[in-house]
Amino acid sequence: MKEKEEDSPRLRLESYIAMRVKSKRTEQGLKIIDVARIAGLSQGMVSKIENAQVSTSLDTLSRLCDAIGLPISQLFTDYDRPEGTAQLTKAGEGMEVVRRGTEKGHTYQLLSYHRGKKKSYEPFLITMDDASEVFPTFSHPGQEFIYLLQGKIRYRHGNHLYDMGPGDALSFDAEIPHGPEVLLEVPIQLLSVIHYDDQ
Known part of the structure; x- marks a missing residue:
């Protein structure tokens, strides 16, 4: 051709x-x-x-x-530099998805939809605003990283409880049961990134 x-x-x-x-x-x-x-x-x-x-x-x-x-x-510094295919998700434009916690008052926004040839990670913006709700624990493959943006929460991982405030981060094995134990100050907003092991 x-x-x-x-x-x-x-x-x-x-x-x-x-x-x-x-x-x-x-x-x-x-x-x-x-x-x-x-x-x-x-x-x-x-x-x-x-x-x-x-x-x-x-x-x-x-x-x-x-x-x-x-x-x-x-x-010629930038000549032949790869085009790049970064995905920008503007504030409030994440795709709302349904997960196990949705029926318990959690709102999940998926912040990235293109993750390469295979799913290697999922970043979520999670919002919780009902202090009286009882929340289940979760267990799923991969490693999870959470970063608290707003509010205060007592978070369970296995037999351990962690009190978290804005700016606190927690990383853990996601196959061990985990989840919010007590919503200490609402509304709560946290960033959750789940990294999946090689599949």
């Missing part, structure tokens, strides 16, 4: 150089005429480089970089 012209490495490189040069020039508050004069190049050549319309020699590129204060060693 013939490679599309706009996807060729040569044109990608020229577009990258054009973007970096123009960005640095405008950041420095320089006009094309100023850069051309300092670098000893024609305005037309500088304009063509900034619009990815010409391939340029290393000597010309070096003079141009000197004129705009961009070390040529830094020019």
Whole structure:
């Protein structure tokens, strides 16, 4: 299959150089005429480089970089850097899901839906607001990390009880029964991250 012209490495490189040069020039508050004069190049050549319309020699590129204060060693720093596919979940936009604690007054918001080729972790924002409710204990595979954001809670893990306030964190083996024992101060909001062992 013939490679599309706009996807060729040569044109990608020229577009990258054009973007970096123009960005640095405008950041420095320089006009094309100023850069051309300092670098000893024609305005037309500088304009063509900034619009990815010409391939340029290393000597010309070096003079141009000197004129705009961009070390040529830094020019290609970000070239060929992977695109990245991070997922941003804005406040309040987590996907509400049903889990065992839902019927007991827990609200679960799943904060990340894309976790690679296999499920390796699940991050939840959990909200509890009924101090009179009796809560069950949970047991499931993996390691769990909880971080209390708001309120106060007495949390059970096995035979141990932990009093937690905002900023406190607890990590444990999630196969051992665990869960809130007493809601000391509501509303409670905590971040729970469950990491699953290799499956």
